[in-house]
Amino acid sequence: MTLPIAGQTDAGKAAEATVSDVVIRFAGDSGDGMQLTGTQFTNTSALIGNDLSTLPDFPAEIRAPAGTLPGVSAFQVRIADHDIHTPGDAPDVLVAMNPAALKANLRDLRDNGVIIVNTDEFTPRNLKRAGYESNPLEDDSLNAFRLYQVALTTMTRRALEESELDVRSKDRCKNFLALGMIYWLFSRPLEPTIDWLRVKFRRRPEIAEANVKVMKAGWNFCDITDAFQVRYDVEPAKLEPGTYRSIHGNSALAIGLVAASRRSGLPLFLGAYPITPASDVLHELATYKHFGVTTYQAEDEIAAVCSAIGASFGGALGVSCSSGPGIALKAEGINLAVMVELPLVICDIQRGGPSTGLPTKTEQADLLQVMFGRNNESPVPVIAASSPADCFDTALEAVRLATHYMTPVVLLSDGYIANGAEPWRIPEVEDLPDLRVDFHQEAEGFMPYMRNQETLARPWAIPGTPGLEHRIGGLEKEDVTGNVNYEPENHDHMVRLRAEKVARIANEIPEIEVEGPQSGKLLVLGWGSTLGAITGAVNQAWADGLTVSRAHLKHLNPFPRNLGDVLDRFERVLVPEMNLGQLALLLRARYLKDIETYSKVEGKPFTRDEILHRIQQMAGA
Amino acid sequence: MPTTEATPLTRKDFQSDQEVRWCPGCGDYAILSAVQQVFPELGIPREKFVIVSGIGCSSRFPYYMNTYGFHSIHGRAPAVATGIKMTRPDLDVWVVTGDGDALSIGGNHLIHTLRRNVNVKILLFNNRVYGLTKGQYSPTSELGKRTKSTPHGSVDFPFNPLNIAIGAGATFVARSVDIFMPHLKEVLKRAAAHKGSAFVEVMQNCNIYNDKAFGALTDKENRQQNGLYLEHGKPLVFGDNQDKGLRFTGTDFEVIELGNGKTADDCLVWDEKHANPSLAFQMASISTGDGLGDFPVPLGVLRAIDAPTYDAGVIDQIDELTTARPQTLDQLIHGTDTWTVDAGGSVHRGAN
Known part of the structure; x- marks a missing residue:
């Protein structure tokens, strides 16, 4: 929404205006602490009770040359007093710590939006680095916006005049000056951030106090001067009763895996190799050793998956986590798990590609890789998380499928929801699915490849169990006995059996539900992280009086059993995907139904309006 | 088990x-x-x-x-x-x-x-x-x-x-x-x-x-x-009749014939x-x-x-931390910063 310029005024004070929804983008050099600043604003807003959604956007380089466009790191957060689904299409407020940050982000800013710039950084040298021929603060190029020029660096140094920190350390506090101003502008309390700083820097209290001081200086600057004529508030959202926290996708995934470990009684083993944007799952699980979690930073992606398979053989919950390039390396290992029929969860936090591609940007283009990127007939269940908080439930579902069907399972997430955050209504532990697992114990009649007649799962017989000594491996297995077998009929039978086992999962996963009319002209069908943008767009389309339905897939292999029927009930089916139409390809092949793809592969998620416009074109009068 | x-x-x-x-x-x-x-x-x-x-x-x-x-x-x-x-x-x-x-x-x-x-x-x-x-x-x-x-x-x-x-x-x-x-x-x-x-x-x-x-x-x-x-x-002795040995010169190994005053004592142990x-x-x-x-x-x-x-190193850390930092799954899921929305829609910091 556009921030109002006027509001209620008390004499001598800034006007106050309540807005229902605001999008703020913090942008600066990758060393300026923009991710941290944005995260603090997010957490504080969460504690106030706003609904929120975030979109971090940072370069792959840790510290690209200062002041350049490739070095710009940004964090967008949207807060609202109502249910929201995306981090917002266009910022209402842009905090630009230098000319490059202004230049890289200006085109996204809403007309009449607020810009706060650090004038100290608008030097001829920095302007040149950012590619400005003239100073945008002095020419008329920013006339369409409400520009606030603040000497952030100077003010920070002044606030810390008495501090004994060196100048460099003082300057590093300037993001908290900006944060203090934004807190004032949006009527947020400082206490949550002060508490956080004092815990974070408990061993270096001088750093904590310097940041506190600077943040307060930013707040006071706004409060005392008439820098801003209007001050805004965003009231709490009317969320369902319950206890909430703000959570990132990778964090929800890590906690979900621990929850699954507890609910299954299986110790969690994560084999991983650092890779963006999946490493945070390793980092977070490494702090959960007190839950019996073993994390193993292996020598490479292959060792990561193979160690997880070894752990599963021994009776642990084997998990490996990576992104596209790492998943490619794990292919042979995943196939081994297909053949030996052991539980294994592979998390693919997708990023832009091919090859090294765009490590810090998002994409949904690994769907076909995880479906088919292995030699021969290699059926693997695939599920996808649709939002940061949904990563928690998806982790539990992946573990359920893996242990119930004795199979590797791929869980797809992506950089957008992995690094994005949203409020999460915390579930009751006793409401989480019961994932208890029984290891096979009975030696009498035991065969390693005998099967549960319903699920076709083979028994999980772990080493250390007397009388169940057996051998498994990658060579083709004889049905039931599990002995090595090269007979043509047996091979044909086993290939079909492995496929059937995965296909039967469709018998007990939920049917896909359609929101809106159950049949008609247009269905928007999504999967994974497009949920927010699609939901926002369809809701708006309904508000605009358009007739459109939507549905979202969590299970991508196998599909829900009613999916074919659902597709047949609509004249047109639109699938927005951050790839060139991978789900559409699967749907056409499976259901012989024409599917219309809406592709976007810019390393950025769909905006609500992009999808809305497409719906308007297709369903408009 | x-x-x-x-x-x-x-x-x-x-x-x-x-x-x-x-x-x-x-x-x-x-x-x-x-x-x-x-x-x-x-x-x-x-x-x-x-x-x-x-x-x-x-x-x-x-x-x-x-x-x-x-x-x-x-x-x-x-x-x-x-x-x-x-x-x-x-x-x-x-x-x-x-x-x-x-x-x-x-x-x-x-x-x-x-x-x-x-x-x-x-x-x-x-x-x-x-x-x-x-x-x-x-x-x-x-x-x-x-x-x-x-x-x-x-x-x-x-x-x-x-x-x-x-x-x-x-x-x-x-x-x-x-x-x-x-x-x-x-x-x-x-x-x-x-x-x-x-x-x-x-x-x-x-x-x-x-x-x-x-x-x-x-x-x-x-x-x-x-x-x-x-x-x-034991000294480095070999050969059909244990008649050869290896001594270390300080930089290299060297084969020596035993006998003629040279014994196993001249070989590296x-x-x-x-x-x-x-x-x-x-x-x-x-x-x-x-x-x-x-x-x-x-x-x-x-x-x-x-x-x-x-x-053993990995398992020791797990054992030590499991004892030192007991935490329930509920506590883990809640994390450190929560807020609660009550039935009337009002919001307060912390859990119920």
Whole structure:
């Protein structure tokens, strides 16, 4: 929404205006602490009770040359007093710590939006680095916006005049000056951030106090001067009763895996190799050793998956986590798990590609890789998380499928929801699915490849169990006995059996539900992280009086059993995907139904309006 | 988890019902037999053994052992074994691999398993050729090796497996020979008793693709002449009549003829526990068994030092933190910053 310029005024004070929804983008050099600043604003807003959604956007380089466009790191957060689904299409407020940050982000800013710039950084040298021929603060190029020029660096140094920190350390506090101003502008309390700083820097209290001081200086600057004529508030959202926290996708995934470990009684083993944007799952699980979690930073992606398979053989919950390039390396290992029929969860936090591609940007283009990127007939269940908080439930579902069907399972997430955050209504532990697992114990009649007649799962017989000594491996297995077998009929039978086992999962996963009319002209069908943008767009389309339905897939292999029927009930089916139409390809092949793809592969998620416009074109009068 | 009573086990208990399918005359038969004889003597219940292998002739080994077994994928056995041992320290985990599996496609996993000192035993059957793929040269093949893939002779230098292991920081490094049964069994027992990664190179004959690769050592007439049987605390004496010795000049090993005033006292006393691995590295380098050279082929234990194991380190941290930081799943899920929306829609910081 556009921030109002006027509001209620008390004499001598800034006007106050309540807005229902605001999008703020913090942008600066990758060393300026923009991710941290944005995260603090997010957490504080969460504690106030706003609904929120975030979109971090940072370069792959840790510290690209200062002041350049490739070095710009940004964090967008949207807060609202109502249910929201995306981090917002266009910022209402842009905090630009230098000319490059202004230049890289200006085109996204809403007309009449607020810009706060650090004038100290608008030097001829920095302007040149950012590619400005003239100073945008002095020419008329920013006339369409409400520009606030603040000497952030100077003010920070002044606030810390008495501090004994060196100048460099003082300057590093300037993001908290900006944060203090934004807190004032949006009527947020400082206490949550002060508490956080004092815990974070408990061993270096001088750093904590310097940041506190600077943040307060930013707040006071706004409060005392008439820098801003209007001050805004965003009231709490009317969320369902319950206890909430703000959570990132990778964090929800890590906690979900621990929850699954507890609910299954299986110790969690994560084999991983650092890779963006999946490493945070390793980092977070490494702090959960007190839950019996073993994390193993292996020598490479292959060792990561193979160690997880070894752990599963021994009776642990084997998990490996990576992104596209790492998943490619794990292919042979995943196939081994297909053949030996052991539980294994592979998390693919997708990023832009091919090859090294765009490590810090998002994409949904690994769907076909995880479906088919292995030699021969290699059926693997695939599920996808649709939002940061949904990563928690998806982790539990992946573990359920893996242990119930004795199979590797791929869980797809992506950089957008992995690094994005949203409020999460915390579930009751006793409401989480019961994932208890029984290891096979009975030696009498035991065969390693005998099967549960319903699920076709083979028994999980772990080493250390007397009388169940057996051998498994990658060579083709004889049905039931599990002995090595090269007979043509047996091979044909086993290939079909492995496929059937995965296909039967469709018998007990939920049917896909359609929101809106159950049949008609247009269905928007999504999967994974497009949920927010699609939901926002369809809701708006309904508000605009358009007739459109939507549905979202969590299970991508196998599909829900009613999916074919659902597709047949609509004249047109639109699938927005951050790839060139991978789900559409699967749907056409499976259901012989024409599917219309809406592709976007810019390393950025769909905006609500992009999808809305497409719906308007297709369903408009 | 239940375990069987420690009833005495026999060799037969470790023979599986699967038909052994190595070529007649393959050195692997002898190694299988040695392992099946040694395992019952270790006092470990049969169900506690896990044998993990990769790909290659040697890697069919698990199928023939009546223990838990995992025939994994090419080169990755040490990684699979590491995952098993980290989560199941109660198991006795053995890796069986070959020169291609361990030193070519799986080189990375081998060195990292050794440097971490994961408590697994690694038996590398070195026949200096790819057998299962029908006779290409391997990373241990001698320079100039003519094979199907090197018809004009290989032009790359081979690895010495012992030096790879020592260089990677292995805490136990030994070598034996497929057909030297008593020696092989003794080395296997030493490996089994070692706490940490135990690396054993077994010189193994592939009578189809690389027959007599170690003939200079293994032919009956050569065994004493060309084998140097290392024993901790004993002088380095060898030869048909124990008439030769090795002394260390300070920079190199040197063969000396005993007699004429020279005795075993002039020879270096072997110290497998020496903290510095340099001497073991140098010992490994004196001969790889290529042929009759000036130096004998060192056999037995080159290095055996005490060091903390990786798996124990990992498990200790978990145990310590589990006691020190008790937390419920509910607490974990809540995290540190929560807010509560009550039925009336009002919001307050913290949980209910």
